[in-house]
Amino acid sequence: MSRSISPLLAAGIVAGPLFVGASLVEAFTRDGFDITWHPISLLSLGELGWIQITNFVVSGLLYVASAAGMRRALSAGRGSVWAPRLVALTGAGLVVAGVCTADAGAGFPPGAPEGAPDYSWHGILHEAGFAVTMVSWLAACLVFRSRYSAVGERAWSRACVAAPAAVVLVNVWPDLDSISVRLVIGAGIQFAFFAALILHVGAAAPDRAYAGSDVHISSR
Structure with a gap:
């Protein structure tokens, strides 16, 4: 029986295309x-920086909303508590990274000093927000891996390991000249995999392994 995904849960699917799409448009037009x-964090600076700040904040809030929907959809079982919490933390990290802007450097915005920036308090908090997002995403994947392993969904269990491994490999590849592009690619993988997980969670609600718990995903 097909099931509709609640608007709250679906918010996390919107977050990825919004964030990556808006960032790329700005990257090629600024x-x-x-x-x-x-x-791409530097896009938060300058006269048009408000666009990227909004992009960070709105995308983060969409994940927080999706976490609320996920809490309803994951009725019971392994990961039903921590998976939504970690998705919410992923969104919260994006909000912090948006509100607390990066420091100018590498010649951007035009007129900024070349080379690495001198870190300010908001630059440090920006990096902390990024770290929270990354660690929370990785942890959420491992929690989902444990859940799917417990219920015998081997393909999803393996995917929850493969996706983080791909992101880590892309981000730590030893080539400084391509680091900015690789960070965008890594973000794309993160957003895409979360979207796939959300779709799977919505389609499986009430969870197949815990069918006795009557939790429905509706469009109310």
Whole structure:
């Protein structure tokens, strides 16, 4: 029987295309920005920086909303508590990274000093927000891996290991000249895999392994 996914749960599917799409549009239209060299966090600076700040915050809030929907969809069983919490933390990290902007550097925005920036309090908090997002995403994948392993969904269990491994490999590849592009690719993998997980969670509700718990995903 087919099931509709609640608007709250579906919010996490929207977050990825919104964040990556808006970032790429800005990256290719902002004067002086070079996606092969500048991290997309620098798009939060300058006169048009509010666009990327909004992008961070809205995408993060969409994940927080999705976590609320996920809590309803994962009725019981392994990971039913921590999976939604970690998805919410992933979103919270994006909000912090948006509100607390990165420090100018590498010649962007135009007129900024070349080279590495001098870190300010908001630059440090920006990096902390990014770290929270990354660690929470990785942890959520492992929690889902444990859940799917327990119920015998081997393909999803393996995917929950393969996706984090791919992101880590892309991010730590020893080539500084491509680090900015690789960070975007890594973010794309993260968002895409979370979207796939959300779709799977919505389609499986009430959870097949715990069918006695009558939790429904509706569009109310």
